[in-house]
Amino acid sequence: MSYRIGIDVGGTNTDAVIVDKENRVVAKIKVATTEDVTTGILNALDGVLKESDVDVAEIKYAMLGTTHCTNAIVERKNLAKVGIIRIGKPATLSIKPLISWPEDLVNAIGGYMHIIAGGHEYDGRELSKLNEDEVRKALRDLKEKGVEALAISAVFSPVNNEHEMRVAEIAREILGDIPITLSHEIGSIGLLERENAAVINAAVVKVAKTAIKSFENALKEKGVEAKLYITQNDGTLMSAEYALKYPVLTIASGPANSLRGAAFLSGLKDGIVVDIGGTTTDIGVLVNGFPRESSVAVEIGDVRTNFRMPDLVSIGLGGGSLVKFENGVKVGPESVGYRLEKEALVFGGDKLTATDIAVYLKRVELGDPSRLRNLNDKLVEKASERMKTMVEEAIDRMKTSPDPVPVILVGGGSILLPGNLKGASKVIKPKNFEVANAIGAAIAQVSGEIDKVFSLEERGREEVLREAKEIAVEEAIKAGADPNTVEIVDVDEIPLAYLPGNAIRIRAKAAGYLKIL
Secondary structure (H helix, E strand, O other), X not given: OOXXXXXXXXXXXXXXXXXXXXXXXXXXXXXXXXXXXXXXXXXXXXHHHHHOOOOHHHEEEEEEEOOHHHHHHHHOOOOOOEXXXXXXXXXXXXXXXXXXXXXXXXXXXXXXXXXXXXXXXXXXXXXXXXXXXXHHHXXXXXXXXXOOEEEEEEOOOOOOOHHXXXXXXXXXXXXXXXXXXXXXXXXXXXXXHHXXXXXXXXXXXXXXXXXXXXXXXXHHHOOOOOEEEEEOOOOOEEEHHHHHHOHHHHOOHHHHHHHHHHHHHHOOOOEEEEEEOOOXXXXXXXXXXXXXXXXXXXXXXXXXXXXXXXXXXXXXXXXXXXXXXXXXOXXXXXXXXXXXXXXXXXXXXXXXXXXXHHHHOOOOOOOOHHHHOOOOHHXXXXXXXXXXXXXXXXXXXXXXXXXXXXXXXXXXXXXXXXXXXXXXXXXXXXXXXXXXXXXXXHOOOEEEEEEEEEEOOOOOHHHHHHHHHHHHHHHHHHOOOOHHHXXXXXXXXXXXXXXXXXXXXXXXXXXXXXXXX
């Protein structure tokens, strides 16, 4: 028998599960997320191993959903000094790199940049010749400044990546073994947003390396000789090696894990998932068992990017949300967070929280309900109705039609809601709902993706579609998927009428299972 450990780090709790070969939950645990994140992971790992009777030698895989990279960007801490090279002179000189970035984030990554001659037109023709002497001069300057990572972006590199690839070759000669991010491998067409995504990826490489190494050491300390995988924000896995190259893909992986876990636990492939944690509620949409992707540019740490992210609505409602009866009823966004078990009334504290409301209404048995005897029935009902309305309004925002849809409740804070919601055809709270995020990590598939513009001038549609699918499959295999199980799960074709040569943008995604021994 072989087992897998899934760990997901949330803002309030870190959840862990052990599942067997048939995806049955053997053990589960929730512990408080710690300020340094890593200690919380260690506590969760230690706790779930003690909860089970599993021989650690039989644990073959470990899956981690981490907030390390997100926290580093938001807090502006532990980011690498990034050298930025944009290939696009003279066409792009009017708007410099990092132009819209917050000043404190620019300072945190150094803000060292060069714009050099090169890049391509929208149909793949050379915009201007790559000036290699200029490239070498820029790289030597960045070396003197002591950059720890490099981000390279070029005009229309998703159409033609030759200049980015050549600059990367020269960079390895001059800078040695330094992490290099190429924008065409992460973002889509728009230069500024794609460049931003590449710079953010380069900035968090160091953080990701530290986090992954810490987790590997923790596993070894517990005697677990497991292959490590990291969850990414489309609800799938990538190998630790792949994650070190593309750590930006871990951002928003937590909600994606919850959506995948909700799909697995409920047996539904399509519907809306409401994931209620200690501080916030994330509402996402399942499409064919995977999170629906956002169709608009997404901001990360106040920086606009255009790489793939799950389509989510987040509201300030969680188990630790403060409830106040001033000028009506107010629930959240203020929260006691991970201090819930110290500060909530039901646990002996002095703050009225959403969890206290749920205990009063007998939706869950926690703490000492007698401490709530002075609450007013009408006010409690108003607070409960306010929480319900907040979620119903968020659900309505995510729907694409007025028709009722299935709603799946997951996360420890799901105890806050009743069994009926407006706009829901049915409300499902599956078994093990409170650790759906860790389960989503443990049972996740491995994926690969491509987003590229192809010209149909010399090749037919079927040929370029086949090439795109093959690249997506190769990416999935590189990320750690079993080649025998990889299949195409999504393909989008977008004709680009404004481009010459009958161009088409193709986005293809492939996914496959880990080979469970």
